[in-house]
Amino acid sequence: MARSRSGVRRVGATIGDVASQAGVSLSTVSRVMNGSKTVDAALAERVREAAASLGYTASPLARSLVLGTTQTIAVVVPDLGNPTFQGALRGLSDGASEQGYHVLVADSHEQADEERVLALDARRRCDGIVLCAPRMPEEELAALLPLLAPAVVINRIPEPPAVGDGQEASSVPSVVADYEAGLTGLLQHLYSLGHRKMLYLAGSSQASSNQSRLAAIREFQASNPDAAIATSPCGVGFEDGHGSAQVVVDSGATAVLAFNDLVAMGLLSALGERGIRVPQDVSVTGFDDIPFARYTTPPLTTATIPVEQLGQQAWHRLSALLNGETPERDLSFGPQVVPRGSTGPAPER
Structure with missing residues (x-):
């Protein structure tokens, strides 16, 4: 209950109660309670004190109407079932909630042609968007x-607009993992163990992160001509890795680099079913270091990415844009190799 200046107690403080106690207009209370910077600081403090003494809080809907915002941001991801994206979303959501924002999540279910439609639809419902669209063609991304x-873009660096297309040449802020450096580290780890015949189980041919991995392989082979690294189409899920066991056996490779941890875990399961020992017969690496990677049998050698930090940094940049500020420079995380039991010395053949 609130008590007005006349001493009459009311159930539930209203904006009128606050205006009366502070001695200001209703519009002034509305501007102060909804974050407007146009009110004199001393006057604003008086309004906030009155609101606190009466227990009054502005409704989120009223705040949105006054400020012309939804206090919501959107995130588009290719697969919410992947623990990597869950971790990034957690970091982003924590940062957003601290500033009073809600997060709307859209999952394209690995359907690249859905990403543009989802992103546009989500953006109409919110104040800004974090986009993770690894398979979208560069020209389509630039237009979108x-x-x-x-x-803000996660896990790829958008190409700057072409000169003369009517857009500014500056790029959209991005936060990425350096997949090329990560796979190079895994290749060096296997090479140091004596592996010279390796197989890469590739992700989607459209994915920018897959292209980065392929670039790492080409550069590594150029520097180490005694290493033979074959590539086989695979996928991004557990079932894709499980289904690749025969390809691995037929390749004669002593080490396999899976596109990500889910693929590697599926492969470990299938190899175990066939009686193929890891790492005695073949070594296996993943990528991402999802929470389950250390609990496989044997524990999975992988490249770790600080996914929660990736999400946090994406939020910092979007928050700056929402507040009319200049975002921090683009950020690239260098994955670190985490050796575990799934890799060992190359077997003698």
Whole structure:
């Protein structure tokens, strides 16, 4: 209950109660309670004190109407079932909630042609967007980003707009993992163990992160001509890795680099079913270091990415854009190799 200046107690403080106690207009109370910076600091403090003494809080809907915002951001991911994206979303959501924002999540279910539609639909419902669209063609991404602004991109660096296309040449902020450096580290780890015949189980041919991995393989082979690294189409899920066991056996490779941990875990399961020992017969590496990787049999050698930090840094940049500030520079995380029991010395053949 609230007590007005006349001494009459009311159930539930209203904006009128606050205006009366502070001696200001209703519009002034509305501007102060909804975060407007146009009110004199001393006057604003008086309003906040009155609101606190009466137990009054502004409704989120009223705040949105006054400020012209939804206090919501959107995140588009290719697969929410992947623990990597769950970790990034957790980091982003924690940062957003601290500033009073809600997070709307859209999952494209690995359907690249759905990413553009999902992103546009989500952006209409929120104030800004974080986009993780690894398979979207560069030209389509370049055309889409101006329609999504303010936006931040995760795990790929958008190409700057072409000169003369009517857009600014500056790129949209991005936060990425350096997949090329990560796979190079895994290749060096296997090479140091004596492996010279390796197999890479590739992800989607459209994915920018897969292209980065392939670039790492080409550069590594150029520097180490005695290493033979074959590539086989695979996928991004547990079942894809499980289904690749025969390809691995037929390749004669002594070490396999899976596109990610889920693929590697599926492969470990299938190899175990066939009586193929890891790492005595063949070594296996993953990528991402999801929470389950250390609990496989044997524990999975992988490259770790600080996914929660990736999400946090994406939020910092989007928050800056939402507040009319200049975001921090683009950030690239260098994955670190985590050797575990799934890799060992190359067997003698």
